[in-house]
Amino acid sequence: MDWKKLSTTKISEVYKRLFLNQCYICNIKCQSSLCHPCHEGFPANLKYCQHCKRPTHRTRISCGQCQTNPPPYRTCIAPYRFEGIIKTLIHSIKFNQGTHYIRPLMYRLSKHLIESYPPESWPEQILYVPSHPSRIKERGFCQTRAMATQLRKNLKELLGEKCPTLPKHNPLKKIKNTKAQHSLSRKERLKSPQSSYQLDGPIAKHVALFDDVMTTGSTIENCTKLLLKAGAERVDIWVIARTPDKEY
Template sequence: MDWKTLSTKILNSVYNRLFLTQCYLCDTKSKHPLCQHCRKGFTKNTFSCYHCKHPTDTQNILCGQCQISLPAYQNCIAPYRFEGIVKILIHSIKFNQSSHHIRPLTYLLGEELIKEYSSKPWPEQILYVPSHPSRIKERGFCQTQIMTKQLIKYLQTYTTEKHIKITHPNPIKKIKDTQAQHLLNKKERLKNPKNNYLVDQSIAKHVALFDDVMTTGSTIENCTKLLLNSGAEQVDIWVIARTPDKEH
């Protein structure tokens, strides 16, 4: 008998019973990372631009910015608005090292992705928008990398797409240590990402690019163009939430 394998299975079973059968927010008994009561606190991005998913007041329209200049990516999945509980959890992950909040957020995004790709091909390669090395050193981690790993783990568990895996090392590199995006106004955000990233590997034809939040979309657009110039033919954007305008 392989006692090492047996002990690992027993430990996993105990861990699952103790920690994976309750809501990550309120600790009530739940078969999923979020109970039905807590799920109600997450604001769905129901009314949004059908291309960039920017929150709007009307469903399935093409927003003014997309009418002026359509983003280079072909598909965007952004199921929630960056407000309320979603905003609190993401800020907690980034600035308070509350990594336990990653699982419920990636669980919610994973649900949407499974529905989205139920009738069309999954991307061949999963990438993420990275932090600069100095920011990673300061925080001790890159939150988008950890989120991507957890998201892929969920997708591998609940789909048959076992080929879905994170690309290591990440082909996208942030080469300029810029001021944190949340400290900039809209005009500064639009200028900030230019020439801040590079792609140092060849890219699959169909890729997904993950980021936790999309605000102006300038970082995503910059990275998308780099991926297209490096061999990608289709780029799908995966974000947990999109930031609404202040008036929304």
């Protein structure tokens, strides 16, 4: 993160919360970064397709899309639906207004991951889906990098030596500055070429690929294919939230 580009207000907001033990969202006194009532308001992803975690009205083994076209990753962890307060917080982080929300969100994701993984099956390495360098320059930071760094910190405290590594230089690079995924139709997104991303650097056999939000899954699938082609044997997806279908 480029600290020079953060305003004094934002920095003082982070410090206020760090030293005064306040909930990062509602400011009430609280021992962790997120109070219980605020977390209760998060839209938990409780009913989903077992494979891609697409929110559905009842828990299903496999949604229609996974049946016709099984995704290349092994598992997907997505604790929330991309709506309500989660959508507001992630948008606010993305546009550099709410970087202090990274901490409570990553704290919750790390707790969820700890509950989801049996002790011996943790990935060796965390990689993240990056933004294009020109977008990073425009916004002053790469939100997925900032999030993955905080997530690794939280996991390290909980897992110690077993914690997956986070390479200093993420080997996954975005080389094409494509239109924002949310402004494309589903047809256009699936057409979106695999070559928007490139690998540069060594990757582990068992990789966790982090992204903030998973919408259609096409970016995640393209990056997973790239990792598998380059020698990864297993790719697990970690996202904060999964976008429900329009008919949800």
